[in-house]
Amino acid sequence: MAKKVKQPVDVENLTTEQRTKLMEVLKETSNALARAEGEKDYVRESKKTLVKELGLSTKMVSKLVKVHHKQSFDQEKMEHEEFEKLYLKATSKV
Secondary structure (H helix, E strand, O other): OOOOOOOOOOHHHOOHHHHHHHHHHHHHHHHHHHHHHHHHHHHHHHHHHHHHHHOOOHHHHHHHHHHHHHOOHHHHHHHHHHHHHHHHHHHOOO
16 A cells, blocks of 8 residues: 655645644643753752762662662563673683
8 A cells, every 4th residue: 555645735825724733732842841841850950869868879869760760670670680690600610
């Protein structure tokens, strides 16, 4: 089945409805990006606080946050155990 080729919009002749829709989407996506930037700043500052107040490494705090967010503790544990076994096998005397 042939793929339909989308005809480009004639930007010189946008209808009022198309222009309104375009501006609506641009405003909403800009707002969404602003919220996302704010959330990233919050996460960054929260991590810095934990590093400073608890004396943990930045790497450790980042990993804790990531594992908690993804709820992937069991996966992380399994991968670490696999890594440990492989490392010990590879570095043990033959």
